[in-house]
Amino acid sequence: MKQTVLITGASDGIGLECAKVFAAHRFDLVLTARRTKRLIHLKNWLERKYDITVIVIPMDLTKDEAAEELWKKTRGLGIRINILVNNAGFGDYGSYLGADWKKQKDMITVNINSLMQLTYLFGNDMCKHGYGRILNLSSAAAFAAGPMMAVYYASKGFILSFSQAVAEELKGSGVTVTAFCPGPIRTGFETAAGMKSPKMYWLLPVASPRKAAEAGCRACMQGKTVKYYSLTTQVLNIASRISPRWSTRKTARQINEPCDKSQGLSLLIRK
Numbered sequence: 001m002k003q004t005v006l007i008t009g010a011s012d013g014i015g016l017e018c019a020k021v022f023a024a025h026r027f028d029l030v031l032t033a034r035r036t037k038r039l040i041h042l043k044n045w046l047e048r049k050y051d052i053t054v055i056v057i058p059m060d061l062t063k064d065e066a067a068e069e070l071w072k073k074t075r076g077l078g079i080r081i082n083i084l085v086n087n088a089g090f091g092d093y094g095s096y097l098g099a100d101w102k103k104q105k106d107m108i109t110v111n112i113n114s115l116m117q118l119t120y121l122f123g124n125d126m127c128k129h130g131y132g133r134i135l136n137l138s139s140a141a142a143f144a145a146g147p148m149m150a151v152y153y154a155s156k157g158f159i160l161s162f163s164q165a166v167a168e169e170l171k172g173s174g175v176t177v178t179a180f181c182p183g184p185i186r187t188g189f190e191t192a193a194g195m196k197s198p199k200m201y202w203l204l205p206v207a208s209p210r211k212a213a214e215a216g217c218r219a220c221m222q223g224k225t226v227k228y229y230s231l232t233t234q235v236l237n238i239a240s241r242i243s244p245r246w247s248t249r250k251t252a253r254q255i256n257e258p259c260d261k262s263q264g265l266s267l268l269i270r271k
Contacts, residue, residue: 006030006074006081006122008061008114009088011038014137014185017213018085019046028053030079032070033088034060055079061088062106067117083133083220084122086115091152104151111155119166123175132175135220136163140183140228160226167225176223180216183229185209 005022009015011033019029023046031039036058043054057073059066074081089111092103119134126132142160146153163179170177185207212229219227 002026002028003082004028004030004079005083005085006032006070007085007087008032008059008070008118010042011035013087014182014209014213014216015085015087016042017209018087018135018217020210021213021217022083023050023052023054026050026052027083028055030055030057030074030081032057032059032061034058061110061114064109064113067114068121071118071121080129081122081125082131083135084118084126085135085137085217085220086118087135087137088114089137089155091149093149095148096150099151107151107155111152112158115159116162119177123166123170123177126175127170127173130174133220133223134163134175134177135216136177136179137216138163138179138181140181142179142181164225176220176225178216178220178224179226180219181226181228182207182212182216185212 005018005027007015007019007022007029010019010029010031012035015033019031019042023029029046029052031042031054033039036056039056039058043056046052046054055077057070059070061067090107092099092107096104115136119136123132123134126134136159138159139156141149141153142156144153160179160181163177167177167179207229215229216227
């Protein structure tokens with residue numbers, strides 16, 4: 001029987017690339033995001049190219065009731081979700097006390113609350129059938145506190161810890177949970193977060209969204225609990241474990257800050 005994948009935040013970035021990866025392997029898809037036109041365009045393209053069924057359910061996950069509503073809609077359509085990709089999320093750049101409070105609250109709702117509730121609702125359904133895969137998008141940001149992006153870094157740290165705990169609880173159930181931790185990726189995230197030429201995109205290797213999606217989807221289907229994507233991310237993970245916390249948070253602040261492109265060293269590193 002054909003399996004169905006639900007992907008949140010599927011209109012761009014890693015979510016869009018995950019949709020293409022699963023479609024190429026002939027999985028049916030349920031795609032959700034706020035941008036209806038983009039989802040419909042993606043649906044039409046995927047169905048023509050791969051001869052699969054794609055259902056579009058526009059949803060704003062900043063709304064408290066959205067996750068449960070999404071679950072109810074899939075059940076109402078008689079769709080069994082075999083694989084859940086919790087990709088939706090966003091960040092914000094700037095000091096915490098100077099930030100817009102609603103944006104911080106919405107970030108927690110999307111990055112944490114909706115991910116938790118979707119994992120809970122669809123995870124229970126999967127357990128009843130004895131099979132399921134859940135892929136939760138964490139980040140290398142999970143490895144340290146992140147000054148100037150305090151809530152985003154904290155949310156990704158939560159996802160990494162939460163996913164590992166639930167994965168351990170589900171051992172032997174046929175259902176697995178994977179926390180995927182990529183490093184910097186050019187997805188438009190930095191623009192949406194209000195970051196202006198952050199140093200991380202100059203000092204660290206920047207991954208392809210497609211390659212990252214392929215690695216995340218593969219780890220999910222293999223049932224891995226944690227996937228650190230790229231050698232750089234693996235090194236950062238180890239470094240964060242052996243370094244003093246004051247050191248990791250200062251380093252995080254430095255790479256989050258805007259890069260002065262006039263500095264020869266930065267240009268040299270980029271090349």
